[in-house]
Structure formats: C-alpha cells, structure tokens
Amino acid sequence: MSQPSETTPILEARGLVKVLGGNRVLDSVSLSIGRGRVKVLIGPSGAGKSTLLQCLNFLMPPDSGHILLEGREVNAQSRKELCAFRQQVGMIFQDFNLFDHLSALENVRVALMKVKGMSKLDATERAIAELKRVGLADRAANYPANLSGGQKQRVAIARALAMDPKVMLLDEPTSALDPELIGEVLSVIRDLAQGGMTMIMATHQISFSASLADEFIFMEKGRVVEQGSPAELLGRGVSSRTQSFCSKISELTGEGGGASGECRL
Amino acid sequence: MSTPYFEFLRAELAPGLLDGLWVSLLVIAPSALLGACIGLAAGVLRVYGPKPVRLLTEAYVSLFRGTPLVVQVFFWYFALPYISIGGASIVLDPVPAAILSFGLCSGAYQSEYIRGGLMSIKRGQIRAALALGMTTRQAVTSIVLPQAFRRALPGCGNEVIYLIKYSSLASIITVNELTGTATTIAKNTWRNIEVFCTLGVYYLVLVTLATWLLRLLEDAMSVPGFERPSA
Numbered sequence: 001m002s003q004p005s006e007t008t009p010i011l012e013a014r015g016l017v018k019v020l021g022g023n024r025v026l027d028s029v030s031l032s033i034g035r036g037r038v039k040v041l042i043g044p045s046g047a048g049k050s051t052l053l054q055c056l057n058f059l060m061p062p063d064s065g066h067i068l069l070e071g072r073e074v075n076a077q078s079r080k081e082l083c084a085f086r087q088q089v090g091m092i093f094q095d096f097n098l099f100d101h102l103s104a105l106e107n108v109r110v111a112l113m114k115v116k117g118m119s120k121l122d123a124t125e126r127a128i129a130e131l132k133r134v135g136l137a138d139r140a141a142n143y144p145a146n147l148s149g150g151q152k153q154r155v156a157i158a159r160a161l162a163m164d165p166k167v168m169l170l171d172e173p174t175s176a177l178d179p180e181l182i183g184e185v186l187s188v189i190r191d192l193a194q195g196g197m198t199m200i201m202a203t204h205q206i207s208f209s210a211s212l213a214d215e216f217i218f219m220e221k222g223r224v225v226e227q228g229s230p231a232e233l234l235g236r237g238v239s240s241r242t243q244s245f246c247s248k249i250s251e252l253t254g255e256g257g258g259a260s261g262e263c264r265l
Numbered sequence: 266m267s268t269p270y271f272e273f274l275r276a277e278l279a280p281g282l283l284d285g286l287w288v289s290l291l292v293i294a295p296s297a298l299l300g301a302c303i304g305l306a307a308g309v310l311r312v313y314g315p316k317p318v319r320l321l322t323e324a325y326v327s328l329f330r331g332t333p334l335v336v337q338v339f340f341w342y343f344a345l346p347y348i349s350i351g352g353a354s355i356v357l358d359p360v361p362a363a364i365l366s367f368g369l370c371s372g373a374y375q376s377e378y379i380r381g382g383l384m385s386i387k388r389g390q391i392r393a394a395l396a397l398g399m400t401t402r403q404a405v406t407s408i409v410l411p412q413a414f415r416r417a418l419p420g421c422g423n424e425v426i427y428l429i430k431y432s433s434l435a436s437i438i439t440v441n442e443l444t445g446t447a448t449t450i451a452k453n454t455w456r457n458i459e460v461f462c463t464l465g466v467y468y469l470v471l472v473t474l475a476t477w478l479l480r481l482l483e484d485a486m487s488v489p490g491f492e493r494p495s496a
Contacts, residue, residue, distance in 0.1 A: 059392050079400060087398035097393035100386075100490050101412045111397035114407055145490030156393075163397060 008071040009034050010198050011089070011167045016055050016065035018048075018222075025051045026062065027222040033167065033200060038193050040209040041202040042242065043219035049202035050094075052219070053169045056200070057089045058082060069166070087115060090160030090168040094175050096152040098144040098159075104131060104151075105140040108159045116163070130158035134188050150181030154188055161192075168192070170201035206246040210234060218242040270459055278450060278463055285446030286467065292363050292442055293432045297425050299368030304375020304421070308413075311376060312383045313405060322376070329373035334431055338366040342438040363435035367428060374424045382417030383409060415491045422479035429471050443467055 009032035018026040025048050033039050041049040054060040056067060058076045067074045074085045099107050108127035112118045118126070131137050134154040144152055153173055160168060173189065174182045186208050193199060193212045203209050210216075210230040218226040218233070218241055226233060226241050233242040267273070307322045314322065329337065342362040346354055357365065386409050394404035436445030443464060451460040483493055 054392075057396055059395060083398045083400060086396055089396075091393070091396035093389060093393060095389055097387070097389040099390055099393070099408050099412075101415065101488055103488075110407065111394070111399060114403050115398040143489035159393075159397070 007034070009068070010070055011056065011200070012068040012071075013052075013056060014066040014068070016052065016062045016067075018051055018055055018060065018062050020051070024222050026055060028065075029219075029222070029224055030065075031200075031217065031224070031227075033198055036196045036198055037214045038199045038201070038209075038212050039215045039217055040213040041200065041217050041219060042204070042206065042209075042245065043225070044245065046221075047219040048222040049219055050171050051222075053091070053171045053200065053202055056169055057086050057091055059091070083115070087163050088166045090163060090165030092153070092156055092160055092168065092170040092173045094172040096144075096149070096156045096176070098147075098152050098155055100144050102143070103140065104136060104142050104144075104147065104155045104158075107144075107155055108162050111159070112162055126162055127158070130162045131155070133161065133191075134158045135184075148181060149177045150184045153177065153185045157185075157188055157192075167198040167200065170199060170203070172202050172204065174203065174205060204249060206234075206249060216242055218245065267454075267456065273454070273456065273459065274463065277454070278460060281446050281450050282443060282463070282467055285441060285443040288360075288440060288446075289432055289435075289442040289471075292360060292367065292435050292440065293429055295364045296367035296371060296432065297428055299364065300371025300375050300424070300428065301421065303368060303372025304379055304424075307372060307376035308379025308383060308417075309405065309410070311380050313401070326373045326376055329370050330377075334366065334370050334434060335437065337370055338363065338434055338438055341366050359435070359438045359440045362438055363432070363440050367432060367435075370431075371424055371428050374427075375421055378417040378420035378424065379413060381420070382413030382415075385416050386412050412491070415486055415488075418479070418483055418486065419493070422476070422483075425479065426472050426475055429475055430468060433468075 012030075012032035014030050016026050016029045017024065027048075029048070029052055031039070041052065043049055051060060055062040055065075058067075058074075061076055067076075069085055069088060075081050076085075098104075099110065102110060105124065105127050108130050109120075109123045112123035112126055113120060116123075128137060128140060131140050134157055136151060136154055136158065139147060139151060139155075142151075144155075147155065157173075170189070174185050177185060182205070186205065189199075189201070190208075190212060201209065201213075213230055215227055216230055216233050217224055220241070228240075232238065233240045234246065268276070307325060310318050310322045311326070341357055342359065345362075346356040348354055390408055390412075391401075391404045394408045395401065399407070432442060433444035435442050436448060439445070441449070447460050447464040451457050454460070480493075487493065
C-alpha cells in the first residue's frame with residue numbers, strides 16, 4: 001500500500017452491502033471523503049443513512065464491501081486493528097449514549113485511560129480541555145442525569161474529540177433534542193467544520209448543513225441516489241430528488257418561510 | 266422452677282449462641298462471597314457468553330434454583346462421597362459442604378439479578394464504548410458492569426439476607442452454627458420457647474445489621490441517575 005498523500009481519501013467505502021431481515025438496507029454504497037471535507041447524508045428515514053454510518057466503523061459489520069482508512073483497507077477480523085481503526089473514527093449518536101454512571105469529565109476521560117493508556121492526570125487535563133472546547137468546562141462534575149440534552153450531546157462530542165479522530169461520523173446529532181437546544185450543538189459542529197474536521201453527518205437540518213457541507217449525499221432505499229454540492233442539488237432552477245425531499249421537510253416543519261424557499265440557495 | 270430467663274441467657278444460652286454465631290458467620294461470609302462471584306460470572310456469561318456457555322449457565326441456574334436447598338445440602342454432604350471417579354472420591358467436611366451448597370445456590374439467584382441489571386443498560390452505551398476503540402471486554406467491565414451492579418445491588422442484597430437465614434440449614438449436616446447450637450441447648454434444657462425466640466432475635470439482629478451495611482454500600486455507590494428511590 002502506498003503512503004497516504006494529500007489526495008488520498010481519509011475514509012473510503014467501496015460497495016457496502018448490508019442485509020437486515022431480508023431487506024437490502026445498504027445496496028452497494030460507495031463513498032470517499034478527503035481531509036477536511038464535510039459530507040452530509042440526507043434522505044427519508046429507512047434510507048440507510050444510520051446503517052451506513054454504523055457500517056463505516058463496523059458497529060454493524062457490512063455483509064460485503066471494503067472500508068479503507070487513508071488508503072489502507074481495514075481488516076475487521078483483527079480485533080486489534082478494529083480497535084485502532086475505531087479510535088480514529090469518532091462517532092456521535094442520535095441519543096448521545098453517554099455513560100450514565102460517569103460524570104461528564106469521566107465520560108471524556110475513560111477511553112483516554114482505558115484505550116490510549118494515558119495516565120489519570122494527563123487524561124484529566126485533556127478531558128477538561130475538550131470540555132472547554134464544547135463550552136462545558138463548568139459542567140465537568142455533572143452526571144448525565146443532571147445535564148440537558150444539548151449538554152449531553154456536547155459531552156459526547158468532547159468524548160469523541162479527545163481520541164483525536166481523523167474523521168467524525170455524526171448520526172442525526174440533533175434529532176433527539178428539544179428545538180431550543182439544537183442551536184448549541186449545531187454551533188459546536190460548525191466550529192468543528194471550520195476547524196477543518198473531516199465529517200460525515202446524517203441530518204435533517206438541511207439549511208444548517210447546506211452552509212457547511214461540501215457535498216450532499218441523498219440516499220433512498222439503501223442506495224445513493226444523488227450526490228453533489230448543496231449548490232448543485234439545491235440551487236435555483238435545479239430539479240433534484242434532494243430538492244423535492246427538503247421542500248417536503250420544510251413544508252412539514254414550517255422551517256423557513258415558503259414551501260421551497262428554505263431549500264433554495 | 267428453673268432459673269429465670271436472664272440468668273439462663275447469661276449463663277448458658279448467650280455463651281452457646283455466641284459460639285454458634287461465629288460458626289454461622291464463618292459459613293455466611295464465604296458463601297456470600299462465593300455466591301456473589303458465581304452470580305457475577307454466571308450473570309455476565311448468560312448475557313454475553315457464547316451460545317454453548319450461555320446454555321451451560323442457564324442449565325446451572327435452573328438446576329440450582331429448581332431443587333430444594335436441603336436436597337442440595339444433602340447431596341454435597343451425603344451423596345458426593347459415594348461418587349468416585351477413577352477410584353477417587355471427594356468427602357467434604359460439614360462446613361465446606363455447607364459453604365459450597367449455599368454459594369452455588371446463592372450464585373444461581375444472584376446471576377438473575379446481575380442479568381437483569383445488565384439487560385437494563387441500553388445497548389447504545391456499549392456501541393459508544395466500542396466506537397471509542399474499547400474492546401467488548403473493556404466495554405462490559407468498565408461501562409456496563411458498574412452500572413448493572415448498581416441496578417442489581419438491591420436484589421443482590423436481598424439474596425444475602427436470604428442467605429443469612431438459610432445458613433440455618435447447615436445445622437442438618439451437623440454444623441454447630443446458631444441454629445445447631447440452639448437446638449442442642451433446647452434439647453438439653455427443655456426451654457424451647459426461650460431458646461428459639463432468642464435465636465430468632467439473633468437472626469433478626471444479623472439481618473438488620475446486613476441491611477444497614479448494604480444501605481451504606483448502596484449510598485457509597487450512588488451517583489445521580491442511580492439513586493435509591495426515596496421512600
């Protein structure tokens with residue numbers, strides 16, 4: 001294998017297939033993402049966005065297909081290789097999945113100590129720095145039961161960031177949040193994107209992600225139906241599946257003003 | 266008339282029961298520890314073990330929950346010596362036989378509480394732990410078990426309290442613990458009411474102490490989101 005160069009994609013998936021209960025939830029999906037790029041997965045629920053993200057770090061092993069990190073294929077059969085791979089691929093879940101028995105600080109620290117083998121002192125220092133980055137330094141001692149949804153998701157982001165991931169996968173990070181809490185999480189995500197973090201994010205926050213994304217990937221029935229820059233897919237006069245899908249969303253949620261106004265760029 | 270109760274208690278009953286109490290504790294403490302270890306292992310294996318191991322632990326639990334403890338005690342003490350494998354057989358002294366019986370039986374129940382605790386922890390937390398690069402073993406030991414243990418603690422404590430009481434069964438295989446000693450004193454003095462009521466008080470005190478210790482443990486392990494529901 002060649003040395004990763006500037007042009008080598010950080011993460012690449014080739015021909016991912018996943019069958020669940022007789023359904024082809026992923027039907028030969030390929031994608032690749034370069035350093036510092038932001039790709040956004042959109043599509044109706046059941047389209048396979050979440051499955052795709054979980055296959056990308058083998059939380060749900062794909063039935064077939066290949067995954068490459070910086071040009072090197074990941075051998076998921078090797079437990080050691082898998083753990084090393086997952087450390088480099090941060091994952092953010094819709095329902096946060098904080099460790100309920102650990103404080104915010106401990107949530108961020110635990111993998112640093114258990115996985116990276118850092119000393120408690122170093123891990124604590126790093127964890128505090130990451131909590132600061134998401135604006136929660138003053139909540140370090142709080143347990144998940146005493147954090148709001150938005151705070152929980154920010155702790156989850158800090159926890160993923162502490163592992164120094166090369167790419168982050170975000171699975172509808174704001175879908176489980178009350179509307180008034182979405183903003184604080186989105187602003188952290190925006191900071192990350194602007195800081196050059198490579199991200200693949202499934203979301204229904206179309207207008208927000210249009211401002212960050214280098215590329216929209218529209219999925220339906222386990223396939224990538226369309227992909228292109230937000231401008232290509234949502235620009236004036238464009239008639240795309242993405243376009244009609246997100247006008248439907250904005251109609252339903254009343255997001256923005258007119259029926260399709262929100263989606264036009 | 267015989268001596269008054271307090272005189273009888275001071276001179277005969279209390280010293281006898283004190284000896285019995287030590288023997289009881291000698292049986293209860295290792296049994297509880299053995300039960301907790303077996304319960305923890307069996308509980309974890311029943312949830313995360315490979316299929317054959319799961320079936321094996323299921324079988325263990327059905328066997329030891331499904332037969333009377335007296336039968337198990339008799340088996341280990343009276344029947345085991347007659348089982349010879351390659352000419353060798355194991356003969357257990359009364360106390361080890363009692364500890365083994367109680368530990369195995371208690372473990373079967375404990376594993377149920379642990380299993381319930383494990384299953385109450387959302388799978389998402391394991392996925393989050395794996396996504397951070399932890400191995401399944403690390404995820405289970407450092408994320409799931411500490412939570413499952415907190416959830417299981419009230420049930421496990423209950424089992425320890427049962428254990429304190431069923432330790433009295435050791436008397437039927439000649440262990441001179443509380444109940445065994447009391448029976449002997451009762452036989453010799455014919456003061457059944459006083460002896461057995463006093464014996465009851467001893468168990469009541471033991472159980473109360475254990476309850477109090479378990480509460481302390483629960484409080485020490487309590488974190489927000491895992492508190493004991495306040496009465």
